[in-house]
Amino acid sequence: xxxxxxxxxxxxxxxxxxTGAFAHLDREKIICDLDVDAPDLHIxxxxxxxxxxxxxxxxxxxxxxxxxxxxxxxxxxxxxxxxSFANDQYLVEPLRCEGCKVCVSFCPEExxxxxxxxxxxxxxxxxxxxxxxxxxxFPGAENSGRLxxxxxxxxxxxxxxxGRNLILCDxxxxxxxxxxxSLSGTDLAVVVTEPTPSGLHDLMRVAELCSHFKTRVAVxxxxxxxxxxxxxxxxxxxxxxxxxxxxxxxxxxxFTRAMVEKKVVTEIRDSNMALMVKQIWEKITGLL
Amino acid sequence: xxxxxxxxxxxxxxxxxSASLASVWKKPVLAxxxxxxxxxxxxxxxxxxxxxxxxxxxxPVVDESKCTLCRMCSDLCQFQAIKVMGDTLLTFxxxxxxxxxxxxxxxxxxxxxxxRELGILSQGSSQGKISFxxxxxxxxxxxxxxxxxxxxxxxxxILEKQKADAIIDAPPGVSCPAVCAVMDSDLIILVTEPTPFGFHDFxxxxxxxxxxxxxxxxxxxxxxxxDNSVYQFCDEKKLPILASIPYDRNIAQAYSKGQVVAxxxxxxxxxxxDLARALQGYDREAPYA
Numbered sequence: 342x343x344x345x346x347x348x349x350x351x352x353x354x355x356x357x358x359x360t361g362a363f364a365h366l367d368r369e370k371i372i373c374d375l376d377v378d379a380p381d382l383h384i385x386x387x388x389x390x391x392x393x394x395x396x397x398x399x400x401x402x403x404x405x406x407x408x409x410x411x412x413x414x415x416x417x418x419x420x421x422x423x424x425s426f427a428n429d430q431y432l433v434e435p436l437r438c439e440g441c442k443v444c445v446s447f448c449p450e451e452x453x454x455x456x457x458x459x460x461x462x463x464x465x466x467x468x469x470x471x472x473x474x475x476x477x478x479f480p481g482a483e484n485s486g487r488l489x490x491x492x493x494x495x496x497x498x499x500x501x502x503x504g505r506n507l508i509l510c511d512x513x514x515x516x517x518x519x520x521x522x523s524l525s526g527t528d529l530a531v532v533v534t535e536p537t538p539s540g541l542h543d544l545m546r547v548a549e550l551c552s553h554f555k556t557r558v559a560v561x562x563x564x565x566x567x568x569x570x571x572x573x574x575x576x577x578x579x580x581x582x583x584x585x586x587x588x589x590x591x592x593x594x595x596f597t598r599a600m601v602e603k604k605v606v607t608e609i610r611d612s613n614m615a616l617m618v619k620q621i622w623e624k625i626t627g628l629l
Numbered sequence: 630x631x632x633x634x635x636x637x638x639x640x641x642x643x644x645x646x647s648a649s650l651a652s653v654w655k656k657p658v659l660a661x662x663x664x665x666x667x668x669x670x671x672x673x674x675x676x677x678x679x680x681x682x683x684x685x686x687x688x689p690v691v692d693e694s695k696c697t698l699c700r701m702c703s704d705l706c707q708f709q710a711i712k713v714m715g716d717t718l719l720t721f722x723x724x725x726x727x728x729x730x731x732x733x734x735x736x737x738x739x740x741x742x743x744x745r746e747l748g749i750l751s752q753g754s755s756q757g758k759i760s761f762x763x764x765x766x767x768x769x770x771x772x773x774x775x776x777x778x779x780x781x782x783x784x785x786x787i788l789e790k791q792k793a794d795a796i797i798d799a800p801p802g803v804s805c806p807a808v809c810a811v812m813d814s815d816l817i818i819l820v821t822e823p824t825p826f827g828f829h830d831f832x833x834x835x836x837x838x839x840x841x842x843x844x845x846x847x848x849x850x851x852x853x854x855x856d857n858s859v860y861q862f863c864d865e866k867k868l869p870i871l872a873s874i875p876y877d878r879n880i881a882q883a884y885s886k887g888q889v890v891a892x893x894x895x896x897x898x899x900x901x902x903d904l905a906r907a908l909q910g911y912d913r914e915a916p917y918a
Contacts, residue, residue, distance in 0.1 A: 379639075381830065384829055436812060440707055441726060478804055480804075480837030481837045483805045516666045518773075521769075537887075542672060567885045597855055
């Protein structure tokens with residue numbers, strides 16, 4: 342079984358629009374949205390949820406005011422400045438609490454409770470392009486890395502069950518924990534970039550991260566015609582670092598028009614773009 | 630005043646708005662890049678960097694000769710960063726969140742503080758008038774909030790000394806890094822584009838940040854693209870739209886050359902000056918709070 346991950350470093354370069362189109366083009370796959378923080382793929386694929394489960398991960402500290410003697414040990418020991426004293430009470434600010442249990446362990450009155458954190462939900466759905474595994478972290482929630490690992494495991498199980506040989510994943514922007522969780526064991530990272538200073542800068546960082554995990558990199562330059570000089574800079578960088586260049590896509594609002602219709606770009610009839618994206622997907626599958 | 634520029638969806642124009650606002654800001658201003666995973670603001674402000682330092686997280690180092698394998702540390706650790714395997718205490722330092730619990734609880738003094746590099750903090754100034762501060766996460770480091778917290782502390786120090794306002798370029802998303810970036814600001818600007826993806830993530834960001842009770846306002850980028858849902862939502866929630874930047878290939882091209890959008894035309898400069906004035910007029914008792 343092969344796993345392909347579409348990422349970008351910089352946000353908004355076209356990851357999800359392209360992942361949606363690839364999902365349309367390949368029949369033998371499981372689709373997985375690993376951008377659990379701000380997922381968008383479901384907007385294009387209109388999934389029907391078949392299975393839903395709570396994602397409970399980590400804990401948060403809550404001070405039992407009946408037991409608290411206001412000694413201040415918890416606030417003193419908390420490295421995240423999550424415990425403040427106001428109106429004669431010590432209170433944990435949930436957004437700052439890391440769930441490290443230090444306050445729970447050191448409170449001499451055993452006044453700090455440690456409650457499981459309900460961080461979001463995950464789903465298995467059916468779409469017009471096949472089975473999709475996805476999730477939604479609650480706004481402001483933590484543990485996106487753990488949720489990403491969980492989704493990947495569920496996607497692998499689904500693939501085995503359905504006899505699929507490919508898992509196609511839409512990744513998160515950045516280079517932090519959700520992206521790192523997405524990379525381990527991935528066969529190919531398709532990095533979508535754009536010919537801007539940010540596009541190149543962020544491509545270099547995310548490609549370095551991929552190399553760190555020994556994941557092969559294929560690069561798509563979206564909106565390549567916006568700045569041909571930058572595009573050739575990106576291509577030079579890729580050649581020097583042995584990253585595969587799998588295609589250039591022109592700046593075109595057809596992606597947005599498709600999105601407004603809740604379609605992927607390859608479903609728009611008679612467009613050159615559909616053909617171009619198809620050729621890119623063929624190149625990508627040729628690398629697997 | 631601290632203004633955060635956030636978005637939910639990536640690539641909607643946070644950095645464009647941050648760079649433009651900083652360049653038209655009338656009062657002393659500190660531009661802060663808190664998108665430590667992919668910091669881009671420096672590519673547009675081109676600051677001269679006068680100070681750089683590596684930032685570390687405190688992690689445990691084991692002195693095996695003192696460890697009695699009592700497991701108090703491994704029982705406390707919530708992140709599987711310290712474990713007894715066979716008859717050895719092992720640390721998995723990349724998992725460590727730096728809470729300091731193991732160091733505090735060890736009854737034998739077998740753990741001492743060590744360091745894991747989180748990234749680099751850079752300070753400087755741009756165009757002689759904008760102070761500049763950024764964090765840049767080490768490639769391979771998974772956790773961005775610890776570095777962001779240290780950059781924010783430095784920001785507070787600089788603001789106190791320079792009596793300046795801060796403009797924070799926040800990371801995309803709505804979970805812990807984004808929340809960490811905006812939680813200490815006085816005002817949050819959500820930059821969105823009127824597309825289904827833009828609107829969906831904008832709404833998540835609004836939900837996520839609403840719980841903090843801070844005033845929020847909206848800048849629409851690539852206006853003219855997509856559909857009406859963002860406008861309807863702002864109308865419903867009484868979210869003021871303070872500026873609207875048109876969908877224009879020339880603007881996209883200027884961005885691709887690293888230009889600050891506010892400097893492209895007198896119209897755009899006015900737009901950002903008006904936005905800056907509107908923001909400077911805000912205070913915590915503003916009607917939208």
